[in-house]
Amino acid sequence: METIKLTIDNKPVEVPAGTSVYQAAKNLGIDIPVLCYMNLHDLGIENKPAGCRICVVEVEGRRNLAPSCSTTCANGMVVKTHSTRVINARRTVMELILSDHPKDCLTCPKSGNCDLQDMAVKMGVRNIPGQAYAEMSTYKTDFSPSIIRDMDKCIMCRRCETMCNDFQTVGALSGVNRGFSAVVAPAFEQDLEKSPCTYCGQCVAVCPTGALTEVDHTPKVIRALADPTKTVLVQTAPAVRAALGEEFGLEAGTSVTGKMVAALRQIGFDYIFDTDFAADLTIMEEGTELLTRLGKHLSGDKDVKLPILTSCCPGWVGFFEHNYSDMLDVPSTAKSPQQMFGAIAKSYFAEKLGKKREELVVISVMPCLAKKYECQRDEFKVDGNPDVDFSISTRELAHLIKEFNINFNELADEDFDRPMGESTGASVIFGATGGVIEAATRTAYEIHTGKKLEKVDFHELRGMEGIRSATIDFNGLPINIGIAHGLGNARKLLDQVRAGKTNYHAIEIMACPGGCIGGGGQPLHHGDTSVLKARTKAIYSEDTNKVIRKSHENPYIIKLYEEFLGKPMSHKAHELLHTHYFDKSSKDIFI
Amino acid sequence: MAKIKSLDDLRMMKESLQSKINLREKGEDPGSHVQIKVAMATCGIASGAKTVMEFMMEELEKRGIESVITQTGCMGYCFAEPTIEVKLPGKEPVVFGYVDNKKADEIIEKYIKNGELVDGIIPMNYETIE
Amino acid sequence: MAKYKMHVLVCGGTGCKASASDSIIEKFKSELTAKGLDNEVQVILTGCFGFCEKGPIVKVLPDNTFYTQVKPEDVAEIVAEHLVKGRKVNRLLYVDPKSNEHVSDSKHMGFYRKQIRIALRNCGFINPENIDEYIARDGYYAIGKVLKEYTPAQTIDIIKKSGLRGRGGGGFPTGLKWEIASKNAADQKYVVCNADEGDPGAFMDRSVLEGDPHSVLEAMAICGYCIGATKGVIYIRAEYPLAITRLKIAIDQAREYGLLGKDIMGSGFDFDITLRYGAGAFVCGEETSLIHSMEGLRGEPTNKPPFPAESGYLGKPTNVNNVETFASVPVIILKGAEWFASIGTEKSKGTKVFALAGKINNVGLIEVPMGTTLREVIFEIGGGIKNGKKFKAAQTGGPSGGCLTEKHLDTPIDFDNLIAAGSMMGSGGMIVMDEDDCMVSIAKFFLDFTVEESCGKCAPCRIGNKRLYEILERITNGEGTMEELERLRNLSLVIKDTSLCGLGQTSPNPVLSTMDNFYHEYLAHVNDKKCPAGQCKSLMQYVIEPEACVGCTACARNCPVNAITGERKKPHVIDTAICIKCGACIEKCKFNAISIK
């Protein structure tokens, strides 16, 4: 490979051809500040509009300053990253950006976790000249069920636009208008609710300021806990435990299940349950559905649709409702674990407690922002009372723990409550891409073949590749499995399915990179994708450490069917655990 | 219109089209051509100036002489109409009177081609009425 | 075929069309038919003559008579007098302002005397809607010659030797640009003509396209041959409907003649051209923005490199030149690099077209050799300042440029001298200002333009220009401080230094240039709260001179806000706190007692 020799801040450096000045400086340990630049290397996403101009450097012989993020190293280049000219320019540009940014850091949800704030601190900006008469670009704040867009705080880094279009191919956002009023927005600057947004939250995950944040439900949590007439249940999703520690300075990939349970108990939740329990239930229903469809297919039934698609990811559900309305009968009808949990909690468990469903408040802690939207969908309500009252993100939980002054890192591990806190290794891996289908495979294999699995781990289903496929031998019957994470990858796979070019029996799709561990509600990775890998590792080691690793062996699930549901896909199970989908494509609404 | 299939085609086409704008090109730079003004006031037209003008245009082109022929007002020699003024490049203009086609032919052959003087020159003491 | 004795050329440029040149043509045709002269006199619609100030222009050939400001009513007289009887219509001839004499030959007019028309050679001479006339003027001979006699490398060499530099603003050597594009291998390359003339006050590209569209088509084909492209795209402003129509006609005719399309003149070289429309975004003059716009995207620029020559339209190597640059190419091939290089200055060869406008007598389009001085342009060609006022500044390069002042009058105009003087060539707009123009307001005017046209992609341009504008507004309102003047300069320098594309990198130029040349005006606004040119309304004060006021009460009665008080027959007073500076009092005062200070 060709190498390039150049000098940065008087230090010679040699880099492979094509390296940016920013990267070359980084190799030398020189930290050039960046705002808009983002490189999600493992996902193949690089956002470098070269728009913020914070990373400019002086290149000898060049008329103007060069953006280091998008300037390629050339032989003999002499670069100064922190000359007076650069510092003056950087500071002036920073003042400009701040002059068009609200100064409400005190109440901003991003405060303390904001790239722009950090940068202002770093540069020592103390006042913004001319602020008294500087016009600010202002926009209507958009409150959706999951995401709040406060575009007054947008700095036009375009990261959200890149995620929404290039990675997720959702196309809800675009740069709109021009000049001073340019901003990233949905079509016609309408609210996200009227756009094809899936609430995957990947825009929120990469936003460097408070422009895109989740709807904060922590006040509601506190109010519910403070209400003596309510019994408050909390469920925590598998991916939360693999990331929550990061908010408390723990290394990425530290599993904090026991501490998390202890913290929740300390906060005062009445029952601390696990979404993993419902994940096992999902496998029972979805696995059975798969085997039923498969059986019909094998017996020559032409009406049966294959492949079956997983349906536990609400971002993905929103995506196919918008984009694949012709294929609504393809995904599994099984509800997501969050919703299965809610449905069982407010029926089976309420009965056990002898309480009415209205007396229960079911809160979920999710790595996800789409879950906020999912739990308030009308089909998940009984007489207006939702199965899951509201959902908070991993980040919001961290806030709560801090607010309750809990010394998280010092907490002793505690266990979930029974019955809905018991789970298997199969349910834990729901949090990583490929996990749902692996869990389903473990169960479906044993039910279908009637044999015990010799090897529980299906490494062929794991990994970070955007689209993967594997064939699993079900005792002579080859089962073709497809996996995609990231909606852009999902689209590619789905287009093939729609065109009839595939022979998959089952496909797992997760909207977020790496699956739920990379969800829009997780601690911010600030562009560091190694964090995602560490979380994945944590998830799989959690699985390995579990005694029971197959959903159908969860004793409380067995009990649930015995006491309440009958068997998978029974009438009652259908009523409580299955759903249907809606066509949300914009049709010809014209007369 | 046939397609132009080669540079020669283009060259031939250009030649055939040249006349379309010749008048303009020469008009822009009259000094380097033979300039002929035909008095074309009422008196001139009545005496057949128009016929003479057309004759000269045709003949000059036929004989390959680059020239600019314009009409002008009465030169004040109504008695001698049709009158024409001929100016050879770099020479003083000369006015001829009683010009008919035959005379015009003689002017072209002798004066314009060879610079020989012919009969019928009117002494120069007029100004064109513009 | 009729054998025409005379040609009547009528300008069909946008300016003259706006002044009824269409009905002038109709009138000529009907008058000529009525007089039985329709077979003797040909009426031809041409492109712009350039002398827009005096439009509509009618030119009669071969007697080379240049009529100005012709109205449809004048046509009958021209036909009866000039075309029938050979008597020029004196009252429609140009009158030399100095000698007060009628001038009928345009060559003897101050406006044309110093001009050399290369890019505009056919404008106002041929009928742009007739390919035959272009061919008769050696049209398509250059591409024919190149295809037959030269290799692409040889052709590029001619362009390099000619010293031609891009006329769109940057002044990049055209030959070098072609060479770079020619060396990047690709299955498909593109030649793009930038006809998105966005500089307000510059209209040379439009004039070329309206007056001589084939020269651009021919040049694009030559460029295609040189760089190895078979496809050309003209990106043209949708606001130029006439130019679009004429381009479409020209492309159709060229295809019909086999001068565009497959196997041009038997050479085996294919080249065809399509049109793409701009939609009103100044930033699309920037190559990368233009290319994105051609791809159906927002016209936002991207960082260079990669340059379009490596990765341009649809990711393929693309060569972008502007209209005027292309229009100069065929002549260079025909007359040779040496000929072209003999015109102009050492580093700026050939001619440049300027759109002369503003407070000048002869508004119009001019083409002069590089190196012509500003004095020659303004006082000889431009005929001096309107209404005998004093020359103050000439703004070149539009919103990206700066102003030239009295001290620059004898500087030869070329790419490098303009930059040295703190301005730039730009596309060639030249707006002349007189003593009544406030230079702070002019800077503000240009900033208003940039703020509106900034694409918003990069922070310095998006926010910085807005802030510049705000400071300028404060200064013109009399609220400016010395600290703000300082900030104005620093902000300007940083915006130039850090902006993503040419728009932001040059947008502060009008500020810096006016600060450099007219700092005293800034100081007057800031320190004395005065606008020396008397343009800034907020800094004006209406004052009644007590000695002159007779107390007639007319002013007080007409003041819409009752700001004037005073007893009858005693001097009145204006309360400046109430006064809205509408000027009603001045109009009513018969004694010149009210003045603006």
Added chain:
Amino acid sequence: MSHIKVELKKEQVAKIKDICKSFNNEAGELINVLHKTQESFGYLPAEVQEVIARELNVSVAKVYGVVTFYSFFTMIPKGKHPISICTGTACYVRGAEKVLDEFKRILDVKVGETTPDGKFSLSCLRCVGACGLAPVVMVGEKVYGRVSPDGVKDIIKEYEQ
């Protein structure tokens, strides 16, 4: 950008689809499609953009992003007689601002607005290239040159009945 809710008729939808088809439904032709559509509808309401987005297979947000980037495109219907004042530099130094002010005063609208009766809309444009006639005003296709503030009411009068 505020916009007006419209309901498209079947033949209008068909018309838009035809336009898209004439450009092979290529996303790269978006700007040409928008030009043609605006030519035919007079403006580009949201519903029209939605149809175009679907036909060219680009997101509605992207179409809107393009529409709002270019000043030539409008989502507000123009008046019966669209008035444009050239505010190019040549016109500016020859007093275009005062002419614009007079139009605003008489019509009582801001730039970019349409009079309540739908008769006139007011906009600014940058240089029509008739700098010799500065300041220039266009009403529809007609160009008025050397317009003075005093002449404004006469221009409006021409179109009043």
